Amino acid sequence: MSSPIIWVIFPFVIGMLVLVLRRFEPFTHVISIVFTLLLAYLAWSLPFDESITLIPLPQVPSIRIDETLFFFGRRFILDDSARPALILIYLGISLWFGGAYLARVNQFFVPLGLWIAALLTASLAVEPFLYAAIMILGVALLCVPILKPPGKPVSSGVMRFLKFQTIGMPIILIGGRLLSDVEINPTDIQFALRVTLIIGLGFAFITAIFPFHAWIPMVAESSHPYASAFVFFLFPATVSLLSVNYIEGYRTTGIPVKAGEVFRFIGVIMILIGGFMAVFERHLARIMGYAAIYEIGMALLALSLVADTQLISSSIGLYFAQQVPRALGLAIWALALCFMLGKTGDLKLTSVRGYARKMPIISTSLVLSTFTIAGLPILAGFPVNIALWTDLVHAAPLVVLLGLLGTTGLLAAGIRMMAVLVQNEKGDEDWEINESFPEIIFLTGGWIMLVVTGLLPQLFIPILTNMAIIHMTPVK
Secondary structure (H helix, E strand, O other), X not given: OEXXXXXXXXXXXXXXXHHXXXXXXXXXXXXXXXXXXXXXXXXXXXXOOOEEOOOOOOOOOOEEOEOEEEEOXXXXXXXXXXXHHHHHHHHHHHHHHHHHHHHOOOOOHHHHHHHHHHHHHHHHHEEXXXXXXXXXXXXXXXXXXXXXXXXXXXXXXXXHHHHHXXXXXXXXXXXXXXXXXXXXXXXXXXXXXXXXXXXXXXXXXXXXXXXXXXXXXXXXXXXXXXXXXXXXXXXXXXXXXXXXXXXXXXXXXXXXXXXXXXXXHHHHHHHXXXXXXXXXXXXXXXXXXXXXXXXXXXXXXXXXXXXXXXXXXXXXXXXXXXXXXXXXHHHHHHHHHHHHHHHHOOOEOOOOOOHHHOOHHHHHXXXXXXXHHHOOOOOXXXXXXXXXXXXXXXXXXXXXXXXXXXXXXXXXXXXXXXXHHHOOOOOOOOOOOOOOHHHHHHHHHHHHHHHHHHHOHHHOHHHHHHHHHHHOOOOO
């Protein structure tokens, strides 16, 4: 048996089974959560290229997990360097499956989510690497029925998302093909620069990097909040790692590529756009979309450190540590939006004015999620953000200053949201809890996780950092 069979083929098969049984939603959700958690655990503990015994009995033969699978002439390799990405993908998927039933996402969310996880894994494993762009396009196609289930009209935001993915895929394929010519003739710096621009343009399209980010708030407004937040989390987080692989491809040619400076420049632009646009936004779901843009910028800043050869061993761990508060913040935010949308039918700020007095648990969850993404102290995002600013302040102090300005904008958006939710126009409204018991349990459990990970970052940051240093130096 090979590792690609476990983390690529098996999720496809389970996804097909869940698709057939999708009408039995509680059962399929439980099966999918257990399966993805098992895959995340195996990615953490299962040894590659070693003989192991699953059952300690003399008559039970041992098995060997190979790292390579040949499929239609292509090689798929999942070795020790892929462990952090596998854990990120399948642990993140299990988190989103955990709240999907309560959020009342469409029946295709779970099976398509499993297929998306399998394709993202395959994109990290395939060789030659340029075939990853085709699989990313497949992920984008699978995201469409998640964002807009069959039978409902496709919104302009989803169409723009699909167009950008479709345009970005051939650009990356062309750039990947030209990269092999760069390796043959590494002395042609001008040609290498043109190839770099082509590949960068392709990644800008598929990862929603400025100026191709406009679809994010549009999708947030027109699609199911939980489904859109799922796309905002998993898609950019995994695809961003592909750009690091391309950087490693350039390093083999000996050509100096200042990717770190480019990532820092684009990242701070994304942070400023996300932070300041959120201040003036009047739709709760669109504010979440701008927070997702802000998070893409923060991820780019972390990857800018990864792109610097001398810092790769420490900064790749910081990038993976970012995903914990990011996943928690977006998931709780999206779940609270789903609950509020079910009770109010509208997510405009004018429509939810004073609703904190009727739904304090949901309203508090929205505010805490915003502050978590912005990195407010005692919440989950604070330790990781502080570590990122500390690493950047020596290399790029201006970037830190501009980044903190964007962060201030997102904090202001959270304060504005809180002021609208607690506003008392009539002057005689009392506070009462109208949320259901499952809503209270899920959301308050989310609060506890946000505070615990913020106050005790040593519970997750050292584990992720050490794992990334061990398994991703250098990045595959």
